[in-house]
Amino acid sequence: MNIRTNILGINASNNLRTNNDKKAKSMEKLSSGLGINRAADDAAGLAISEKMRGQIRGLNQASRNIQDGISVVQTAEGGYQGITDIIQRQRELIIQGMNGTYSDSDKQMIDLEIKQLNGAISSIAEGTSFNTINLLNRNDYQVFADRSSTSTTLTTSDPVTASGYTQIELHPIGTADIPRHLIKTEDTTVTTNSSSNSGSITEIMLPTGETGYNDYNVNVDTTTVTDTHTETYESLSVSYDPEYLKPAAWYTVNANYTPLAPKYFPNLYGQLIENLDVNGSTRALEYTSRTGTDANPAVEFFTFPGTNLSITRSRTVMPDNSLEIKYEITNLDAVDANVKLSSLLDPPSNAVVSDALGNQLNVGNNIINPPSGNQFQIAGDIANATIEFDDALGILAPTDLSISVPASGQPQINFDWDLTLNAGQSLTIGFKYGSFSLNMDVYERTTDWDKAQHIETTTVTNIRDIDFEPPKIRIQTGDTGNDFIKIPLFDASAEGLGITNIGVNPPADPKQSLMKLDTALTTVTGHRGLYGAYQNRFAHTLNNVMNRSENLSAAESRIRDTDMTKQMIEFTRSQIIGEAGQAMLAAANTIPQSVLKLLG
Incomplete structure (x- = not known):
């Protein structure tokens, strides 16, 4: 027996220390609720958990970004709603002014309202913004290709036509026939105007790989000037048609x-x-x-x-x-x-x-x-x-x-x-x-016209064919740099819609004004439809982001969070072993005292 080195005490002390360390870790995990509190607990698990936490926080922020994006398109669509209502009213006014029951002063009042409504459109376009970012008055486009063109075509024709009718009359017997003779000449000039317009804005892929748009619009203005020289002839001759007798x-x-x-x-x-x-x-x-x-x-x-x-x-x-x-x-x-x-x-x-x-x-x-x-x-x-x-x-x-x-x-x-x-x-x-018999003779009075016309038709065709990229708001929709949606912004002012010079009085042409309003209405409803599609896209993207965040949170929890039941078992075991270890250490310290009995 030796007393210089208390091997039993050292062994009991080491076991007690080890068990205390385990109990301390169990207490730490139970108190924090985390299975990994430091890298020493699980270096690989900690690394994975921290990456997941970065993803989760990024996705949570992305969900807030997406909701901001929905607010942007809702704000823009609300502005477009107001502009649509105004264009519908302007169209109603043009049709009202085309009715012949209105005087020139009435039409002036109609034009005045149309002008004020154009100002209202521009005000809505300028005032519709989100966090000071204008949404509806953006003309800062980047044009990638411009294939626009203007052409003028002149056609002429010189038709000659003849027409006439015969009227049956009664005249005294023996009335002399009157040969065909000129009774009147007339020169007239008639100018007519017509217009047509068609157009569309379609989504395209630009050379840069960005999403852009093609603005294709065809406007055709036709002016026809008809100069007519009319010669009217008349003749009177006795008729021998028995149907008249x-x-x-x-x-x-x-x-x-x-x-x-x-x-x-x-x-x-x-x-x-x-x-x-x-x-x-x-x-x-x-x-x-x-x-x-x-x-x-x-x-x-x-x-x-x-x-x-x-x-x-x-x-x-x-x-x-x-x-x-x-x-x-x-x-x-x-x-x-x-x-x-x-x-x-x-x-x-x-x-x-x-x-x-x-x-x-x-x-x-x-x-x-x-x-x-x-x-x-x-x-x-x-x-x-x-x-x-x-x-x-x-x-x-x-x-x-x-x-x-x-x-x-x-x-x-x-x-x-x-x-x-x-x-x-x-x-x-x-x-x-x-x-039956007649005391008068039946005559045929024939009136006929010779018309010589010179018709000039001038057709001016304006084609706007532009590939452009509008300014965009980038909405970050995920936790990586590649997760984003860009919202295009357009020019919905009266000038941008091409309806600044419309009305029912000259120099405006009512028919052309109506055509411009129809084109503007098509453009505005097209933009509204696009923003509606973006809103639906954002809604689905938001659902996906929230699902990903939820799933990642669950996965991260399984890695990082502690298993409370397991740790309680471990803590209880450590506590019992610790108490036993303390008892054994006390026992190990009493063993060398038996040497004193030998000395006595």
Whole structure:
């Protein structure tokens, strides 16, 4: 036994120190919550953890950057919304000013509002900013390629045209023809303007590798000047067209009114008015069908409401230039037996009525009895006719006939058929009107024009074809230098949109102004659509960044954070071992004291 070196004490002391170190580390990890407090704990884990912490902090800042980017595009889009509303109002004003109900002073007030609205657009563009960075009034573009061009095309033509029309007139017999002769010359100049515009802004890849845009716009202004020399000629010649002489088989105009005339001369031979009385009650006739206007005979079919009567009326142009007018009346039952057809004939204007022997009828109401077998001559100032009532014509003559001759004015011929029709019975009644003749000749007055024109059309085509890179705001969207999105900034001022010189009064042209506003509206809505796309892109990018930050935080926690359960077990174990070690150290120190017993 030796007492100089207490090996047992040294061993117990070393074990106690080692265990105390472990317990101290466990206490440190439990108190800090970190599994790695210093590089000595886990050099590789610490390095990985610190890299992850850098990524996490970068991603968290990127999420804030992205939200700033969303705020930028929302601010810009809000400004564009206001500009869109103003352009829509300007377009409304232009269309209002193009209406012909507004005076020049009214249009001046419209132009004044349009000008003020342009100022409002520029104010919005200048005032829309984010953290003092202007968003809508940026004309500091970098142009990479300019292929714009202007071309002017002049075309001329010298067409010669002829046109005319013929008017049918009546003139005294023997009127001399008038050969074609010049009656008027006229020189006019008409200038018309038209414009068209089309354009688009598309995204392209610039030679630098940056995203740029191509602005392609085609504006075409066309001015046409037409100088016209017009010579008007006229001629008058007698016509031998029989269509102008024979009575036309025209339709009844209303229910009971029929004009009697040759072509182009309504009522020249007079007019016929008819009424129907059934059982003492006058009823309006109704058409069921009819033949064409140029048919001969012209046939019309009638029915009468509430009855079983039908009438077929035919007007036939006869070889002697007269009209044979017939009615076939059919009764299908015994209820409507009493039928009266009343007719009133207004003869040609200023007519004188004579009997068959040429004796002029007396002034007053001339009662003719019986009507059958009578013929009367009607001589007017322009046209002549005869009227004949005779059962021998094969058509039943009227039952009553009277001719009213006033002291002055137009005579009238009244004739009636007062009939009784049995059930299923048909009767054919009628009369002959004509032959007809004219006291004047038919002439054709022809008016025609010879036009010689000189037309000059000037077309100016302006093409804007520019590749450019607009100024951009760089939004850092990740934890590395390559994670970013650039927001392009455009010029949305009135000048940048090309609508500074618009209005409804000269020198502005309303149509061209409307076209410019449509182009500006397309541009603005295109920018709004682009910013909407950026906003959606930012939203998805933000979700991705937050997911990455969350996943990295979880991974870093697994590396860096302590396992509290494991460390508690380790701490408890160390604490128990430490207490045991202290006891053993005390025991080791008591062992050398046994030597004293030997000395005693």
